[in-house]
Amino acid sequence: MTAFADSDDPLRARDLCLALDLPLLPKHTEGIRSKLKRLVSRGILTEIEPGLFAQPRP
16 A cells, blocks of 8 residues: 555556566466455555556545
């Protein structure tokens, strides 16, 4: 969540992998994407467009 707080722009799963120092392998990006989608379903994040995630603005 700090990666989203530090960024003014929406992030993709690939961007988050880079922020977390994970290798850019499909298994890592797909795992992160799955977690991001789960956070969207719980209302913690929003998906602005397919694959582009951001914190909801108050």
